[in-house]
Amino acid sequence: MKKKQFKTESKKLLDLMINSIYTNREIFLRELISNASDAIDKLYYLSLTDRKVKLNKEDFKIHLEFDKDNRTITITDNGIGMNEEELERHLGTIAESGTELFRLESEKKEDIDVIGQFGVGFYSAFMVAKEIEVISKKYGEKDAHIWKSNGADGYTIEETDYDDFGTKITLYLKDDTEEANYSEYLEQYKLTTLVRKYSNYITYPITMMIKESKLKEGSKDEYEDVIEEQTLNSMVPIWKKNKSEVKDEDYNNFYTDTYHDYEDPARVITSSVEGMTSYKALMFIPNHAPYDYYTKEYEKGLALYSNGVMIMEKCDKLLPDYFSFVKGIVDSEDISLNISRETLQQDHQVSLIAKSIESKIKKELEAMMQEDREKYDNFFKNFGMQLKFGIYNDFGMHKDVLKDLIMFYSSSEEKLVTLKEYVSRMKENQDKIYYACGESVAKINTLPQVDSIKDKDYEILYLTEYVDEFALQVLMEYEGKKFVNICAENIDLSSEEEKKELEEKNKDSKDLFEVMLKSLDNEIKEIRFTNKLKDHPVCLSTKGNVSAEMEKVINAMPTDEKVKAEKVLEINENHPIAKKLQTLYKKDKEELEKYSKILYAEARLIEGLPVDNQAEVSKLICDLISM
Numbered sequence: 001m002k003k004k005q006f007k008t009e010s011k012k013l014l015d016l017m018i019n020s021i022y023t024n025r026e027i028f029l030r031e032l033i034s035n036a037s038d039a040i041d042k043l044y045y046l047s048l049t050d051r052k053v054k055l056n057k058e059d060f061k062i063h064l065e066f067d068k069d070n071r072t073i074t075i076t077d078n079g080i081g082m083n084e085e086e087l088e089r090h091l092g093t094i095a096e097s098g099t100e101l102f103r104l105e106s107e108k109k110e111d112i113d114v115i116g117q118f119g120v121g122f123y124s125a126f127m128v129a130k131e132i133e134v135i136s137k138k139y140g141e142k143d144a145h146i147w148k149s150n151g152a153d154g155y156t157i158e159e160t161d162y163d164d165f166g167t168k169i170t171l172y173l174k175d176d177t178e179e180a181n182y183s184e185y186l187e188q189y190k191l192t193t194l195v196r197k198y199s200n201y202i203t204y205p206i207t208m209m210i211k212e213s214k215l216k217e218g219s220k221d222e223y224e225d226v227i228e229e230q231t232l233n234s235m236v237p238i239w240k241k242n243k244s245e246v247k248d249e250d251y252n253n254f255y256t257d258t259y260h261d262y263e264d265p266a267r268v269i270t271s272s273v274e275g276m277t278s279y280k281a282l283m284f285i286p287n288h289a290p291y292d293y294y295t296k297e298y299e300k301g302l303a304l305y306s307n308g309v310m311i312m313e314k315c316d317k318l319l320p321d322y323f324s325f326v327k328g329i330v331d332s333e334d335i336s337l338n339i340s341r342e343t344l345q346q347d348h349q350v351s352l353i354a355k356s357i358e359s360k361i362k363k364e365l366e367a368m369m370q371e372d373r374e375k376y377d378n379f380f381k382n383f384g385m386q387l388k389f390g391i392y393n394d395f396g397m398h399k400d401v402l403k404d405l406i407m408f409y410s411s412s413e414e415k416l417v418t419l420k421e422y423v424s425r426m427k428e429n430q431d432k433i434y435y436a437c438g439e440s441v442a443k444i445n446t447l448p449q450v451d452s453i454k455d456k457d458y459e460i461l462y463l464t465e466y467v468d469e470f471a472l473q474v475l476m477e478y479e480g481k482k483f484v485n486i487c488a489e490n491i492d493l494s495s496e497e498e499k500k501e502l503e504e505k506n507k508d509s510k511d512l513f514e515v516m517l518k519s520l521d522n523e524i525k526e527i528r529f530t531n532k533l534k535d536h537p538v539c540l541s542t543k544g545n546v547s548a549e550m551e552k553v554i555n556a557m558p559t560d561e562k563v564k565a566e567k568v569l570e571i572n573e574n575h576p577i578a579k580k581l582q583t584l585y586k587k588d589k590e591e592l593e594k595y596s597k598i599l600y601a602e603a604r605l606i607e608g609l610p611v612d613n614q615a616e617v618s619k620l621i622c623d624l625i626s627m
């Protein structure tokens, strides 16, 4: 019998497999089962289209066997089978997916882990087998052939006797080494686990003779070993079932089992799409954030299946970052089993699916908000930050997707509200959306500026997380209403008359402010009287794009970039201190300087900003109160 050599490229891939140090060798079983399933698909298709082929779907199966003594695993299918020429062509030459893997490997672009992401196909069996036999008989032909190879020395093909049609593959497992335990694949438990892990949703039964200990008939405590053929896979994936056929409880169990969560999901999302791209998806919104959610360790992604065969456990391309909390599965016939992580990035079908999934998740979140606000509030407490980051990131590219999903605490409602709700309640003469920033609701409530706006009955959004103001800055406006930080710039809600009066007063006090500004070493940009403060003597506001809150956040970041907000010291014109300052300006400039320093320090304290000259300020206060 003549030994044939593998084609050069195949040989290289084989070497890679034979000498693989890849820890995920177990995928070989997934690959062989998937090939068997494909072969059955082809024959099943014939049975549907060719009247001469009389077979029913129930006739098909994939059967697994193992033999500890001979160290073999056998996978038998009654699919289409291969004739001599096909054995030669398909198993002697590298498959296309292999070429891709080989290219990556030779370019050393990625480590050997790529194997797991590819359907490297039949050759992956050489990761665990020292020798492989393939007996195959093409459906409708009379001769069967046996293909044999130990990988390294090429292969042989001979005629053989085989009664059935289809393919029977026998793997002679390698001997165990210190690093690798091949014998584990000769355990019933291991094989059943692997089938359920990788091939649970193959649509044909995967069977095996299972030995189980069962109660003896008629006995209450005597057991006997029973061997019977069992189907290992569930065949119909839960996501392929109609939502109406599946109980909530089943979805919940599937979720908690698959994602190891102790709580049921907050929402189950099912999706079945047909058209430009076809897919079925089953997704979940967790009820709480995973412990590592806001860390770098957290990996987003949905499991990607190609018609029941898992090709990737976490396909990150299917989920945008701002929906990274979603867990689930996408199954599509339009995705090739052999898609690689790299080609996937550019894959058009995957992009289409991702787009469609994004809008589905958005719709579901909106529905959740409508149907069960309490649940949505809880969701938002867990994942709202991620949505707000989503608005801010990528230069606001996704703001339209997200703007109706975010919420802020409202001064008037005293709970989280959406922007839409805020706008719907806006007063007739109101053309801006007011917000204030601070560490907590309680702290914001103490801000002098808040009083005056509340006094005029305007609603204020409280921004308590550091990403909040950045997100609003990116949004800029909602339904044409601009966002305004009530602590930044001058918000004037007074009448024309009042405005004019104040303007006059400020003009007349120019020289006073000049002296004060100088005493503050030009720390601030401007000083002015204001009529917007109720009881508070002073407040600090800002001019320009950087608010006091943003200054705090940006300067706390570990980058060199430091910013300075342009600060304005505002003095309550109705407070006795206003008069006092004017008197001091006329009588005692030295004293006026001291007062300025104290007032500025006070304004900083209220804003939650540090006071740098604390020793000086406390001495000044002491001097004053001991007068």
Ligand code: ADP
Residues within 6 Å of the ligand: 031, 035, 036, 039, 077, 079, 080, 081, 082, 090, 091, 095, 096, 097, 119, 120, 121, 122, 123, 166, 167, 338
């Ligand atoms: P791929 O499945 O990516 O094409 P493989 O190396 O796994 O690559 O298989 C190569 C080819 O061998 C398959 O495309 C198929 O034509 C054939 N083949 C493999 N296994 C079987 C099988 N069990 N029955 C029939 N044909 C098979």
